[in-house]
Amino acid sequence: MKNTVIYARQSLDKDKQKNSTNVQKTVCVEYAHHNDWIVHKFYNEGEKSARINSIEERPVISKLMYDAEQGEISRLIVYKRDRLARNVQQYLQIIRRLLDAKVEIHFAADNEPPLQTGPTGEFVEILLAGLAQQEGENIHRRQMQTRVYLAKNGDWCGGSPPYGYTSSEGTIKIVREKAEVVKIIFQEFIACWSEEKNITEIIKAMKEHPELKEVNFGKERILKIISQPLYKGVLIQRLQGVDYQAPNIKTELRIWDDDEIWNEANRRLKITCPDMEWLEVKEPYQALLEQKIKCGMCQQKLNDMKILKRQKVYYKCPDCTNRVPIVEFDQLVIDAILNHLKKMAQSHVEEVKKVLQNRFLHLPSKKKKQLEDGKLKLEQDLKKKMKQLTTDSSAIHSIQNLVREYKDKFAEHESLLNQCYHLEQAIQNITHFENLDKLTFEHFSYDDKLGILNLLEWVVCGESTVYLRYNDKKEKGDKDGRENEST
Template sequence: MKKTVIYVRRSLNEVKQKTSIDYQISTCREYAEKQDWLVHEVLNEGEKSARSTELEERKEIRRLMNEVRSGFIERIIVFKRDRISRRADQYMEFVELLRTHKVSMHFAGDNEPQMFDGVVGDFIELLFGAISEHEANNINQRLIESRVAKVREGEWGGGRPSKFYHIEEGGKDGKLEKKLMITIENKEIIKKIYEFVANGDFKTVKEANIALKRKWKFNRDLDLNEFIPKELHKGWMTATFEDIGFIRSKAVNNRLKAVKDDLWNAANEKLRNMENAFIDKEIFTEKPKLEEILFCRHCKSPLKAKALKGYYFCPNHTLGLRVSIKLLDNEIIKAVHSRITTHVAKNKNEIITYVTQELITPLEKEHSRNETALEDAQERLQKMTSVCIGNPSKYITDDEKKKFLKAYVDEYKTCYKKLKSTKMELEENRERFKSSLTKMLPFPTIQSLSNYKQKELLRFFIKRIEVNSDFRVDIEYRTDMNK
């Protein structure tokens, strides 16, 4: 029997996280009970970012995806879309997997529209993913600004602590703070490593690394190429942030300082004079985007890609058809982007109106229900107040009146609080969705998107591409966007 499972995740610790794990689980279970579904398992990811991690790096969602591929899952219940991912490329990758294996996904959170089906549905899901990513980027930007400020003050700005350093948690007034710390013993170890390099006579970095590991076993995973140039060892906090670049603290943090400047400079001078210092280990390859939709015009066979060599080729073609991955991908992207932007610009208002309506309608219904509930509560309170006033002999003192009316007053306050909350959420979301869509439409240049997202868009709009040895390209689109 195929399973119904619940997947939950939170991004922050319990102190800051608004939607706790327990609340997500209970809401998803209530949703399942209303549908008469038996929940077989709850996959609890715990505290894990859905923006900075890949799907494969999250243990529970990786297991879920494997079970989907194996045919064990019938349906998945999550609180909201952003529990799966806050990146559009990841979200659409997950959606495509579910569609391929005919697994349904349902959302239990208030005002979260259920999944849209069909070609238009895929497009709207892509928009949902983009909106979630847009919101995540705003959150991340505020987080980066906070981290930059900490780094400039010489404190830890997040990320994995450097070797021999550790994080200590503390705080006051309920506010959690994390500080980068180092023990006296570890300061001595760092100092010895710098002295080892500064006083050594090594021809290559590899030779120095081997000698270091033989001398001290605790340094087996240490690479001098990365370790010696760290300014943190002399008390300077540094970090590199996307779109901001390199940040350096305003002053030395003596709490973190392990070596003096002259020793640090001497060790770095020795390192620079060694062979193979600062080798760039990164290998660049082309990432093909047209596989599965690219075909040979002569024999109709799918073209394959050799990413390391940078070309598509037809294994059956006697003429040895080869096309540059980079050049062909760019030409196809330009053609698709032109087609998309023309269509979206022409129908922008209609698209915004339709998508906003689909997002806002559930909130409007909830707001209407809360208005009715408040009116009913107000009517009952007025009625009971009249009863109280009409029986002065029974309800003489103010305490007796308050006791009699307490339940009706509390009901009115609760309804008013819900109505106020829903109204604020309605207005915020109406503006938020409209603003996100307005900024997103027309689409940004496809080249600015991630590799996976580019592939998603190309496959959404293109059914087939044929290319011949003269590099003539014919594109067959999935739908006529002019209709």
């Protein structure tokens, strides 16, 4: 008899209700019943983020894989792919181990494409991950456009407001008690400031104030508060590195009646900290190819000994002078693999299309159907109103109302037409593979890139050429950019 099990994981999303493990379990159990399978065990991971937790940090999935490898599981039902893992690297790792242990894998959610196995399996899974990421970015971009629009118009565009304010339903307002703390910070800064003291000394003196002792803000927080122009009603919102200043002064958000104190504090702050800037801590770049790159001359693995030279890091051969800059070379190789993937997708066009449509068309198609039904109903309504207007002469006094109603309905209709058009575009992009063509290096996270590298057996790096050896065939490419790096 086959042992069927269910795995569920609650994500840490806002949409908790929809993704709760109970909902997942119910859908998976229905799926099992539909297929006349008996469920033997329920593996419940509870609340673990697949994005930040490595497999080892998720005890339940580890146990599940252990049990599978002991031959105790023959069939696994999961709600969706992203319950197993959020990135390709982890996902492929889990799938490979389960398939090696002869476990059948099923996804129970309605529009989730089935697991792709066979020669096209892994690359389709990688494409799905990349496109899902791209889809997420498209959503993000649309949200960003809305936020920029709001910021340009001087409306609150979201995010957490500066200290002293609270946001609700798209606007911000002053929190009186906190505004008092802000006032004390400004007054104390001016009182404790002198040209001879450095910023640490000034802040130390400021913190003698009982109220400031209580909130115990660090230096950065205090500097940020003093330089925040919203306290004098100037709303500046930074989006993607661009500052958008509201065209008018927000008098309702001022905590001072005039600008004098704010200006004075900032004048003094500029004297004490002339080149104040908020340093963003960037994550160091993680090399991708350390285990996969070989010297074409010596057949040695280029090792991870990085040479710091003109602030560039290199992969270097231990036996000869062969070396390549890490960041550029990683990009070159990933781009080459992506092209390889796209070529493979083109040669399996029908299969891939089916999977992509399954994954991405289901929702827009459903939405489009709804919109079209709504449109039809509106058109009928409009006709009816027109008829009333032309025949019902006794209703002369209500003509104005009817006209207004007609106008509203007409606007609604226009907006539906517009939405239908955008959906149509989205659907066309998917069916014409346009998203696939636009898929680039940047669409993948570090972990997803590691997943892509699973397709690659070796990169052989010769004097002027690079060979990429995939798990199935060999390809030759130009070794771009290397000449510029050698001395």
